[in-house]
Amino acid sequence: MSKPPAIPRKMPTQSRSRVTVEVILEAAAHILATKGYEAFTTNRVAERAGVSIGSLYQYFPNKQSLLAALHARHIDEIKSNGTAIVGEAEKCSLSEAIAHLIQNIVESHVASDRLHQVVATETPDSMIKASTPELIRRLLDSYRPILTVEDPDLAAYIISVTIKAVVHGALHDRPDELREGKIEKNLTRLLLPYLTGEKP
Known part of the structure; x- marks a missing residue:
């Protein structure tokens, strides 16, 4: 059966x-x-x-299937908040936009860190939807004239995977620094030179 x-x-x-x-x-x-x-x-x-x-x-x-639905709801929340950040891109610098996006992702995890740890661990890989590459690509399009990366699609993927890995790892290994904003600050400093070739 x-x-x-x-x-x-x-x-x-x-x-x-x-x-x-x-x-x-x-x-x-x-x-x-x-x-x-x-x-x-x-x-x-x-x-x-x-x-x-x-x-x-x-x-x-x-x-x-409950785990998959919880994961999908989590992703939808990130995308909804992230879409608002993309819409405000013209009003802020690239570093501010990246910081806001990372803050959105961090806050969505810290709000219920144990829940997200369990969902991330127990949800089958085949059920996990890509979370933010499309959103980040839209954000990068708003700053295209100042970017030095040759492939925005690849850059969006790398940034998405980097943020996910660091935030999920910090939830387990360095939760206090995640809550204090130190992870967010350092991620922004890491990603900005990659995108523009300049120091943050």
Whole structure:
């Protein structure tokens, strides 16, 4: 007998269904953040959400699909805030824009660091969506005249991977410096010379 797919079963279209899904995801996030992955089961999530296990299974066939949905929601939050930063690009310098983007990503992780550690660790690689390369490419387009990188697409990818690796690593190894803004400051100083060839 084949296992159910580790993806949400269906996307809610009615407002009541969307509320139910959001309640389920909040319950899942609470259990992961407070009790860890070992205590994370669909039965506990359904109980916490106040819905039947059958109602949960209408949308999420297993806990891996819940993890994938939490990861997607996390990425959507980063993209939404990042889009606002891109829209304000003409009002600030490149270093300020990069700092704001990094700050957005850091804050979204620090808000619930244990939750993000579990989701990042337990979500299958095949379910993880690229988070920010497209967003960063749009940001770089706003500053194209001052950039020295030859391939903006590659630069956006490298910056995205660098930010992700450093922030995720710091959550585990240097959380205090992440919260204090030291990681954000040093990442900006690292990336600016790469993009422009100039010192920050």
